[in-house]
Amino acid sequence: MRVKVGIPRSLFYYRFASFWEGFFTALGAEVIVSDPTNKRILDDGVKSCVDEACLPIKLFCGHVMNLKGRADYILVPRFTSISKNEYICPEFGGLPDMIRHTLKGLPKLIDTEINMRKSDRGGMKAAIEMGEMIGAGRRRTIKAFQLASQAFRKDQFHTEFRETVQKGENCPWLESRKSENRPQTECQKGENCPHLKSQKSKNCPRPKSRKGENCPLCVGVIGHPYNVYDRYISMDLLRKLVNRGVEARTIETVDEADINRHASGLRKPMFWNYGRMAYGAALHMAESGEVDGFICLTSFGCGIDSFVNDLIERHIRRRYGIPLITMTVDEHSGEAGFNTRLEAFIDMLQWRRQNEDHISASG
Ligand code: SF4
Known part of the structure; x- marks a missing residue:
């Protein structure tokens, strides 16, 4: 009988889903992913986890409980670093211990440490340990790791987001790309582009590339993938934007080369992997002129x-003057208040686009 490996649909599932599923399937295991987040999963997580933990960690506990009795192993890796010379949040490092001591009656945990701070070889080392835990040989594990890495490189952009956009009724994001008559933004016009010219001057003003009347508003959504793509926790933010005729960009839609180019402008390299990604992506969206505003989606109590x-907000305001709102979610957040703030923000962006040439809408 095939070994069943349970993967909580939480935290780094939203970044490495295609890798984990490909890896364990290639090892001959049956992969069981916990259900999409719902009220019961959230309540279970909140009741079982320590009060001080942030919302995504509480939610992770709920997803582990959802897999109880359904799998022979549950994947709870001890993440330390996923990129050279960078770390990730220490909450990830303590996760296997927290789960083991707070939740009882669980199957075995795959709690291998993943530490790629010194080199990518840390990933292979962790994979071999995981393979051993579920009884797979070394050669088969190495092959599975290579196959999963290939699949991951092809599909890093999380499919759930793609579906969120594609299923949106009258999705302007797709329509604007299908239409051959899509208004050309000033940035696409090459030589005469005022944005490109202005970038050469020291006092680069905010680019005015998206002011065409038919061009939909566009918002950069900055947040951890496990907040942004979890439809329950994000209160379906991406779909709400699409259904209001607003395009969305996320960190994952920006090329890593562009992210690194902007992040390298900081005086000191970022300590956190997420910090580099978020800062570089936000600055790229602002500089390219593709967004009218930013929404920072954050969970209450997140230290990072x-x-x-705060760093993103100060740099965006100072250099580009683009509006930014922080939306904080926790287990008590009400959807009505969230919607009101979102609608007010979109109205302000619309008003600003129509009127800012006459009266400054942003102070
Ligand atoms: S980065 Fe923030 S939200 Fe994510 S696990 Fe750490 S404290 Fe929680």
Whole structure:
């Protein structure tokens, strides 16, 4: 009988889903992913986890409980680093211990440490350990790792987001790309582009590339993938934007080369992997002129966001004057208040686009 490996649909599932599923399937295991987040999963997580933890960690506990009795192993890796010379949030490092001591009656945990701070070889080392835990030989594990890595390189952009956009009724994001008559933005016009010219001057003003009347508003959504793509926790933010005729960009839609180019402009390299990604992506969206505003989606109590979002906000305001709103979610957040703030923000962006040439809408 095939070994069943349970994967919580939470935290790094939203970044490495295609890798994990490909890896364990190639090892001959049956992969069981926990259900999409719902009220019961959230309530279970909140009741079982320590109060001090942030919302995504509580939610992770709920997803582990959802897999109880359905799998022989549950994947709870001890993430330390996923990129050279960078770390990730320490909450990930303590996760296997927290799960083991708070939730009882669980199957075996695959709690291998993943540490790629010194080199990518840390990933292979972790994979071999995981393979051993579920009884797979070394050669088969190496082959599975290579296959999963290939699949991951092809599909890093999370499919759930793609579906969110594609299923949106009257999706302007897709329509605007299908239409051959899509208004050309000033940035696409090459030589005469005022944005490109202005970038050469020291006092680069905010690019005015998206002011065509038929061009939909576009918002950059900055947040951890496990907040942004979890439709329950994000209160379906991406779909709400699409259904209001607003395009969305996320960190994952920006090329890593562009992210690194902007992040390298910081005086010191970022300590956190997420910090580099979020800062570089936000600055790229602002400089390219593709967004009218930013929404920083954060969970209450997140130490990394309190630092990174503040840095992004100061640099975006100072250099580009683009509006930015921080939307904080926790287990008590009400959807009505969230919607009101979102609608007010979109109205302000619309008003600003129509009127800012006459009266400054942003102070
Ligand atoms: S980065 Fe923030 S939201 Fe994510 S696990 Fe750490 S504290 Fe929680």
